[in-house]
Amino acid sequence: GDSVTQMEGPVTLSEEAFLTINCTYTATGYPSLFWYVQYPGEGLQLLLKATKADDKGSNKGFEATYRKETTSFHLEKGSVQVSDSAVYFCALSDSGANSKLTFGKGITLSVRP
Amino acid sequence: DAGVIQSPRHEVTEMGQEVTLRCKPISGHNSLFWYRQTMMRGLELLIYFNNNVPIDDSGMPEDRFSAKMPNASFSTLKIQPSEPRDSAVYFCASSTTSGSDTQYFGPGTRLTVL
Numbered sequence: 001g002d003s004v005t006q007m008e009g010p011v012t013l014s015e016e017a018f019l020t021i022n023c024t025y026t027a028t029g030y031p032s033l034f035w036y037v038q039y040p041g042e043g044l045q046l047l048l049k050a051t052k053a054d055d056k057g058s059n060k061g062f063e064a065t066y067r068k069e070t071t072s073f074h075l076e077k078g079s080v081q082v083s084d085s086a087v088y089f090c091a092l093s094d095s096g097a098n099s100k101l102t103f104g105k106g107i108t109l110s111v112r113p
Numbered sequence: 114d115a116g117v118i119q120s121p122r123h124e125v126t127e128m129g130q131e132v133t134l135r136c137k138p139i140s141g142h143n144s145l146f147w148y149r150q151t152m153m154r155g156l157e158l159l160i161y162f163n164n165n166v167p168i169d170d171s172g173m174p175e176d177r178f179s180a181k182m183p184n185a186s187f188s189t190l191k192i193q194p195s196e197p198r199d200s201a202v203y204f205c206a207s208s209t210t211s212g213s214d215t216q217y218f219g220p221g222t223r224l225t226v227l
Contacts, residue, residue, distance in 0.1 A: 034215070043117075043204055043218035044156075089156065093214075100169065101146075101216055105155045 023090035117219035138207030
């Protein structure tokens with residue numbers, strides 16, 4: 001079945017550091033890929049998405065490129081802020097009609113001032 | 114739009130009691146999802162509906178859990194009887210029925226079973 005693997009956490013960075021969070025997936029068909037973010041005490045919210053190979057999703061300075069050849073969707077940001085401290089989830093949606101999401105385990109990012 | 118609405122936001126109950134969690138999806142969305150989040154198991158999909166019909170309930174942990182969607186604007190997740198291991202944050206999410214469409218999450222219900 002479909003699966004998403006995220007790098008182990010937690011991750012602690014200093015403000016303005018470069019961020020990479022790895023995500024790889026296994027899926028049949030042609031899934032859409034997502035990054036969701038969960039701030040403390042809140043529900044998940046979409047950060048960015050890509051629906052086909054070589055698409056780049058971007059939002060709030062974050063970027064991720066859909067790499068079909070390496071089945072990856074790594075999240076990057078050039079300069080993190082304290083306000084980016086949150087839990088980040090990689091997910092995929094199967095290519096069927098039911099929009100079910102398969103999530104990775106999530107990774108906690110803490111950014112120090 | 115108001116977003117996905119969940120109630121209550123917090124629930125504390127005693128083992129053996131019935132618990133009902135409620136969700137109002139975003140108007141116009143025809144898919145609804147119930148998730149459970151714990152430190153140990155992460156985010157788990159419990160059940161989802163398309164056009165008010167349950168499509169996949171394979172994530173429901175056991176018969177103590179049941180979910181209904183009587184109309185397009187309301188869903189419930191019921192636990193009867195509740196147990197301490199059911200303590201978790203329960204999220205409801207909604208989307209349009211498309212593989213690439215975004216799921217919008219509610220703020221969650223934090224359930225504590227004593």
